[in-house]
Amino acid sequence: MRLNELDERIVHALAEDARRSYADIGGEVGLSAPAVKRRVDRLRAEGAITGFTVRVDPASLGWETEGFVELYCRHNTSPEDIRRGLAPYPEVASASTVTGDADALVQVYASDMRHFERVLERIAGEPFVERTKSVLVLSPLLRRFSSGAPA
Numbered sequence: 001m002r003l004n005e006l007d008e009r010i011v012h013a014l015a016e017d018a019r020r021s022y023a024d025i026g027g028e029v030g031l032s033a034p035a036v037k038r039r040v041d042r043l044r045a046e047g048a049i050t051g052f053t054v055r056v057d058p059a060s061l062g063w064e065t066e067g068f069v070e071l072y073c074r075h076n077t078s079p080e081d082i083r084r085g086l087a088p089y090p091e092v093a094s095a096s097t098v099t100g101d102a103d104a105l106v107q108v109y110a111s112d113m114r115h116f117e118r119v120l121e122r123i124a125g126e127p128f129v130e131r132t133k134s135v136l137v138l139s140p141l142l143r144r145f146s147s148g149a150p151a
Contacts, residue, residue, distance in 0.1 A: 001046050001047070001048055003043075003048060006029060006031070006039070007039060007043060007048070009028070009029045010025055010029055010036060010039055010040065010043075011043070011048070011049065013025045013028055013029065014040070014049070014052070018052040018053070021033070022034070022036040022037045022040070023036075058093075058109045062111050063091075063109035063110060063111060064110075064111060064112065065109065065110045065111065065112055065113060065115065065116045065136065066107070066108070066109050066110075066136070066137040066140070067107075067108050067110070067116055067120075067134050067135060067136045067137060068105055068106065068107055068108070068134065068135050068137070069105070069106040069108055069120060069123060069132050069133070069134045070098075070101075070102035070104070070105055070106075070132060070133040070134070071102060071103050071104040071105070071106060071123070071129055071132055072101070072102055072103060072129070072130045072131045072132065072133070073103040073104070073128050073129060073130055074127075074128055074129070074130050077103065077128040079097050079104075081128050082095065082097070082103070082104050082128065083095065085126045085127075085128055085129075086106060086123070086126075089108075089119065089122070089123065091108050091109055091110055091115075091119045092106055092107070092108055093107040093108065093109055094106070094107040095107070102133070106123070108120070108123075116136070120132060120134055
């Protein structure tokens with residue numbers, strides 16, 4: 001489903017802070033609190049909003065090392081095979097198929113370099129993985145958590 005402009009503004013407000021009240025969001029977008037709630041309920045029912053969550057600084061959980069791993073997979077490896085193979089790793093924050101030489105890009109958090117190395121070795125040992133290439137994050141410069149383009 002494609003959101004209209006008003007629904008997009010509501011989604012952006014929720015993506016910035018899902019704990020905002022419907023009255024607060026309504027004041028920002030020009031609707032009453034009940035009208036915002038009806039729209040949010042409809043967006044949830046239609047699957048545009050899939051849930052609400054909390055963002056936690058990984059370092060506060062002891063995950064102080066971040067890296068990205070390019071996966072080069074064996075022939076005939078489907079995206080579902082990759083997803084299924086990476087799902088058991090709690091260190092994997094995200095994984096996406098990509099264009100270019102690599103088949104997928106995986107974001108990994110670990111407690112330290114040794115932990116990152118162990119995770120990388122385990123991922124490289126998955127039967128669908130032919131080889132990996134990794135880079136470590138020195139300083140995150142910009143992170144956006146809102147949905148879509150700015151309202």
